[in-house]
């Protein structure tokens with residue numbers, strides 16, 4: 001199939017099922033493949049390699065839309081943007097010294113609209129949904145995805161129905177409710193919310209925006225990898241740590257690097273970054289599967305962690321996450337809640353970075369991987385902080401002394 005010429009320059013060619021290889025028309029609404037696997041977007045990379053150069057990015061807007069050739073939206077009029085993307089890549093010299101990792105950086109997704117990197121998936125997913133004529137969507141969420149999709153859907157004029165666990169971070173309820181989305185809480189986990197949404201979708205009329213049940217959220221998350229490559233001057237780091245729930249970001253990073261390699265923008269003789277899936281020890285299905293060298297994960301019963309965004313007991317795309325770990329010679333690590341909370345505090349104390357608990361887990365994992373030698377001295381390591389600490393006001397308790405007017409400070 002040839003990519004159709006389009007206003008954005010998108011070279012989207014078709015969708016395919018990564019299990020069967022079967023192709024699907026990208027210009028119609030699609031959900032899962034016939035055998036129930038996520039569909040992935042393919043681009044006409046051969047043609048794009050001839051016409052597109054890194055220098056073409058110079059002067060483009062500092063948002064993820066600077067990579068529009070490698071994104072699915074064809075008509076610029078359908079782009080729904082709140083200015084997402086192009087987040088900073090910050091050196092963390094003091095925290096790095098403490099962890100024994102001289103070359104430690106953080107890509108900080110805490111500053112994107114809606115306060116988490118879910119905005120990337122929502123921006124591209126909602127834009128493409130609008131382009132394909134979607135007027136109503138529904139999704140289960142642990143909070144951040146629902147917040148992002150509700151807000152972007154509002155901007156697109158799409159009606160959103162969101163179902164989430166009642167214990168999900170409270171601020172995300174406000175984000176969803178204030179823009180007029182239909183919000184429901186469920187006494188249970190995201191998997192329970194998922195079953196309720198699936199039922200509604202089966203009964204008709206709703207676009208299913210659940211993780212990996214539509215093909216474009218991952219394309220938005222992929223832009224973290226494109227940006228990281230550009231920010232590193234097209235020389236990728238050795239190791240990237242990623243807090244893994246559904247794993248969409250990790251799959252997206254790996255997809256980005258493979259596409260850049262096919263375009264010839266990164267050196268094909270250098271190994272791709274070793275990807276590290278970091279999970280909480282109270283919900284670590286990917287870690288368990290990786291340790292067994294399995295190709296799929298098992299449902300994790302009674303999962304719990306303060307890092308709510310990675311409380312996903314069974315991910316639809318688990319086989320793609322594991323494939324990315326094996327292909328990149330990465331690994332998977334579980335971290336206790338106490339350790340990730342301690343790491344959250346150290347990141348703030350050493351670097352002024354108030355990261356989300358999911359992001360903090362990366363520093364606890366990096367400490368462990370450096371200690372056991374998996375991360376070697378001198379390697380360049382990037383932690384992908386997926387959200388802002390201020391979205392989780394309850395994970396840290398401040399206990400300041402209370403003064404009366406006229407009191408003196410104990411200096």
Ligand SMILES: *Cc1c(COP(=O)(O)O)cnc(C)c1O
Nearest residue numbers: 144245246247248249309358386
């Ligand atoms: C959703 C989420 C994650 C996990 O992302 P996946 O790509 O689904 O694995 C990590 N951190 C935060 C803050 C999240 O909201």
